[in-house]
Amino acid sequence: MASIRKSVLLFLTFLTVIIIPATPQPCNSYKFPNNFNYAACEDLPVLESSLHWKYHPSSGAVDVAFNKANVKGSSWVAWAINPTSKGMLGSQAFVAVYKQDGSIKAYTSPITSYATMLQEGNLTFPVYGVSASYTNGHVIIFASFQLPGNTTLVNHAWQEGLVSDDGTLRPHxxxxANLQSFGTLDFLSGKVSETGGNSDSRITLRNVHGVLNTISWGVLMPIGVILARYLKAFDGLGPTWFQLHRACQSLAFLMGIAGFGTGLYIGNHYGIxxxxxxxxGITLLCLAITQVCLAVFLRPKKDHKYxxxxxxxHYIVGYSIIALAVWNVFKGFDILNAQNIWKKTYVGSIISLAIIAVVLEVITWIWVCKKKRVKEPENHVEIVIG
Structure with a gap:
C-alpha cells in the first residue's frame, strides 16, 4: 500500500513539473557569481530579465547588472539608457554577445541609426567598466558608468536577439514582448515604470499594417486577376468582368497604399x-503604380498593333505582383512572429484561390472548345485569356 501511495505521489509530482511552467526566480534572490550585492533590483516585465543597481550619490555614478535568463544558443542581449528621448535613436547600449562555443563578449554601442547592427563604439557619457558572464542560462552584463546630465531618472530599454553562424547580430x-521592453527608471528612488500606452500603439499599428497588406496584396490582388482571366471568356457577361476586375484591383491598390503608409510610419517613428x-514592399508599390498608369493612360485599343x-x-507585371506579394506576406508573418492560426488561415486562403483558379481554368477551356465546335469553320474565334 505504501508503495502505491509513493508511486502516485511521484506521478503527481511529475505532472506538476510538466503542467506548471517554470518561472524565473525573483531578482532579490539571485546570487551573482562575484558575490557582489546590489542595493536595489527590479524584475522587468518582459523578456525574462531583471535589473540590479547600486547608485553612488556622491559621485553620480551607478553600478548596474542586467540579468537575462533562459538564454539558449548563440544570442545577444542588450540594456540601454536614452538620455535624450524615449525612442530608439540616441540610446546608449551595453551589449553582450554569447556564442555556442561558450565565449562571451561585452562592449558599448551608441545607437545612431534605425539600421544599427550594434557596432562597438563609445557612449556619450563616461563608462568605467563593462563585462559579461554566462552562468546556467543567464547572461549578465555588468557595467559602471556616470549618469548623464546629473539626473537619476532615465529612459531605459532592453532587447535580445540571435547571432548568425558568421557572427552577425540578427535583428530582434x-x-x-520585444515591443514592450522599455520604460523609465529612477536610480535614486528605485521607481520603475512601464510605458505601456506607447507599446500598445505600436502593436496596434503593427497589426493594422499586417491586416491591410495581407488583404490587399495577398488576397484581393489574386482575386482581381482570377476575375479578369476567366470571366472574360464568357460572352454573356459583356463588360462585367472588366468592371469587377477594375473594382477589385482599385480597392486592393488603395488598401495597399494605406498599408504601405503604416509601414513607413512604423519604421520612421519606432525604428522597426x-x-x-x-x-x-517598395517594389510592389512601384509595380502597382506602373500598372495603374498603363491601364488608365497608355492602354491601346484592341485592334492597335501594339x-x-x-x-x-500587363500580364508579366500582374503575375509578378502576385508572386512578390505572397512572398512578402509570409515574410511579414515571420517578422511579426505571427501565431500559427494566422499563417494557416492565409495558407488556406491561397490554396482555396488556387483550387478555384484550376477549376475555372478547366471550365474555361471546355467552354472555349465548345464554342469552336458550334461555330462555322470560316468564323475566326479570338480567344483572349488574361
Whole structure:
C-alpha cells in the first residue's frame, strides 16, 4: 500500500513539473557569481530579465547588472539608457554577445541609426567598466558608468536577439514582448515604470499594417486577376468582368497604399525595419503604380498593333505582383512572429484561390472548345485569356 501511495505521489509530482511552467526566480534572490550585492533590483516585465543597481550619490555614478535568463544558443542581449528621448535613436547600449562555443563578449554601442547592427563604439557619457558572464542560462552584463546630465531618472530599454553562424547580430523579434521592453527608471528612488500606452500603439499599428497588406496584396490582388482571366471568356457577361476586375484591383491598390503608409510610419517613428520586407514592399508599390498608369493612360485599343505587347507587359507585371506579394506576406508573418492560426488561415486562403483558379481554368477551356465546335469553320474565334 505504501508503495502505491509513493508511486502516485511521484506521478503527481511529475505532472506538476510538466503542467506548471517554470518561472524565473525573483531578482532579490539571485546570487551573482562575484558575490557582489546590489542595493536595489527590479524584475522587468518582459523578456525574462531583471535589473540590479547600486547608485553612488556622491559621485553620480551607478553600478548596474542586467540579468537575462533562459538564454539558449548563440544570442545577444542588450540594456540601454536614452538620455535624450524615449525612442530608439540616441540610446546608449551595453551589449553582450554569447556564442555556442561558450565565449562571451561585452562592449558599448551608441545607437545612431534605425539600421544599427550594434557596432562597438563609445557612449556619450563616461563608462568605467563593462563585462559579461554566462552562468546556467543567464547572461549578465555588468557595467559602471556616470549618469548623464546629473539626473537619476532615465529612459531605459532592453532587447535580445540571435547571432548568425558568421557572427552577425540578427535583428530582434517584433513580438509583443520585444515591443514592450522599455520604460523609465529612477536610480535614486528605485521607481520603475512601464510605458505601456506607447507599446500598445505600436502593436496596434503593427497589426493594422499586417491586416491591410495581407488583404490587399495577398488576397484581393489574386482575386482581381482570377476575375479578369476567366470571366472574360464568357460572352454573356459583356463588360462585367472588366468592371469587377477594375473594382477589385482599385480597392486592393488603395488598401495597399494605406498599408504601405503604416509601414513607413512604423519604421520612421519606432525604428522597426527589415530590409528585404521593405524593399519588396517598395517594389510592389512601384509595380502597382506602373500598372495603374498603363491601364488608365497608355492602354491601346484592341485592334492597335501594339496591343499585344501591352497585354504581355500587363500580364508579366500582374503575375509578378502576385508572386512578390505572397512572398512578402509570409515574410511579414515571420517578422511579426505571427501565431500559427494566422499563417494557416492565409495558407488556406491561397490554396482555396488556387483550387478555384484550376477549376475555372478547366471550365474555361471546355467552354472555349465548345464554342469552336458550334461555330462555322470560316468564323475566326479570338480567344483572349488574361
Amino acid at each position: 523579434s517584433f513580438s509583443r 525595419h527589415n530590409a528585404p520586407h521593405r524593399c519588396v 496591343r499585344m505587347f501591352w497585354n504581355i507587359f
